Amino acid sequence: MNKIRVVVAGPRGKMGSEALKMIERQDDLELVACLDHKFEGRKINEVADFTSLDAIIFTDIQDCLDNVQADVLIDLTTPEYGYLHTKTAIENGVRPVVGTTGFTEDQLDELTELSEEKGIGVIIAPNFALGAVLMMQFAKWAAKYFPDVEIIEKHHDNKLDAPSGTAVKTAQLIKEVREPKKQGHPEEKETIEGARGADVDGMRIHSMRLPGLVAHQEVVFGAKGENLTIKHDSFHRESFMTGVKLAVDQVMKLDLLVYGLENILE
Numbered sequence: 001m002n003k004i005r006v007v008v009a010g011p012r013g014k015m016g017s018e019a020l021k022m023i024e025r026q027d028d029l030e031l032v033a034c035l036d037h038k039f040e041g042r043k044i045n046e047v048a049d050f051t052s053l054d055a056i057i058f059t060d061i062q063d064c065l066d067n068v069q070a071d072v073l074i075d076l077t078t079p080e081y082g083y084l085h086t087k088t089a090i091e092n093g094v095r096p097v098v099g100t101t102g103f104t105e106d107q108l109d110e111l112t113e114l115s116e117e118k119g120i121g122v123i124i125a126p127n128f129a130l131g132a133v134l135m136m137q138f139a140k141w142a143a144k145y146f147p148d149v150e151i152i153e154k155h156h157d158n159k160l161d162a163p164s165g166t167a168v169k170t171a172q173l174i175k176e177v178r179e180p181k182k183q184g185h186p187e188e189k190e191t192i193e194g195a196r197g198a199d200v201d202g203m204r205i206h207s208m209r210l211p212g213l214v215a216h217q218e219v220v221f222g223a224k225g226e227n228l229t230i231k232h233d234s235f236h237r238e239s240f241m242t243g244v245k246l247a248v249d250q251v252m253k254l255d256l257l258v259y260g261l262e263n264i265l266e
């Protein structure tokens with residue numbers, strides 16, 4: 001069996017460490033290198049005690065891809081470096097599986113064009129948890145009947161981007177089926193800036209950041225005399241790993257960019 005050769009960017013992080021544990025459990029995946037911003041040339045098991053994998057750490061993506069034969073890059077870093085890594089991987093014929101959130105629409109458009117031009121598969125998934133993917137699909141369905149909707153996302157306080165990638169994706173999916181609509185009183189005024197949250201096409205996104213939280217979202221629909229709430233909670237980052245493995249397998253069969261795990265679920 002030919003194993004899929006994987007590079008993990010962000011291997012010591014909360015998600016990266018789970019990805020390494022997932023790779024360790026799979027017979028068909030091989031960790032061939034790690035990409036970090038420190039510990040150049042060290043082995044990952046020398047600097048992280050949660051893994052026995054002994055892949056070498058690189059701190060420069062081009063150097064890494066010049067020296068290692070890789071099929072897939074799993075990126076779980078920061079918006080700035082995630083974008084750079086994804087672009088460089090495509091340019092080098094390595095397929096990115098990207099969990100990193102916070103990319104702009106322009107960056108997503110550029111990566112989409114580049115993947116098409118190079119014929120390289122890319123999967124960018126704002127949320128790899130299957131329950132979260134279903135939550136987004138259920139929300140899209142409900143929005144057909146309930147156009148008044150607010151999204152409340154709650155995350156740990158180390159998160160860099162707000163709103164979350166999941167909330168942005170949920171709003172995009174809802175936008176596909178909902179007429180643009182300004183919600184609340186037509187003359188409402190914020191007496192404290194930001195009180196009504198971020199505005200996407202008239203619907204609102206509220207972002208909470210607190211210690212103790214992992215990743216949680218509620219999509220609340222309102223209509224006369226009733227409310228519908230669709231809610232998902234990730235209590236542990238293991239919840240994302242089924243989706244990461246699925247994306248690694250599927251990206252090998254793609255020659256374009258797919259945004260959202262729902263597009264590869266059967």
Ligand SMILES: NC(=O)C1=CN([C@@H]2O[C@H](COP(=O)(O)OP(=O)(O)OC[C@H]3O[C@@H](n4cnc5c(N)ncnc54)[C@H](OP(=O)(O)O)[C@@H]3O)[C@@H](O)[C@H]2O)C=CC1
Nearest residue numbers: 010012013014015035036037077081099100101126127128
């Ligand atoms: N799609 C999904 O399902 C999910 C996506 N995410 C997203 O994944 C990303 C990572 O999240 P999380 O693991 O919680 O964050 P962490 O901060 O725990 O991990 C990020 C890791 O990346 C490292 N890093 C920083 N800069 C670089 C660089 N230039 N090259 C390589 N590594 C670098 C950090 O190192 P150091 O700590 O030294 O700074 C850290 O170890 C975020 O964008 C988050 O939103 C998170 C959960 C689920």
Ligand SMILES: O=C(O)C1=N[C@H](C(=O)O)C[C@H](O)C1
Nearest residue numbers: 101126127159164165166215
């Ligand atoms: O930073 C996180 O933790 C998460 N980020 C992703 C997002 O921005 O939606 C996915 C999940 O919510 C966890």
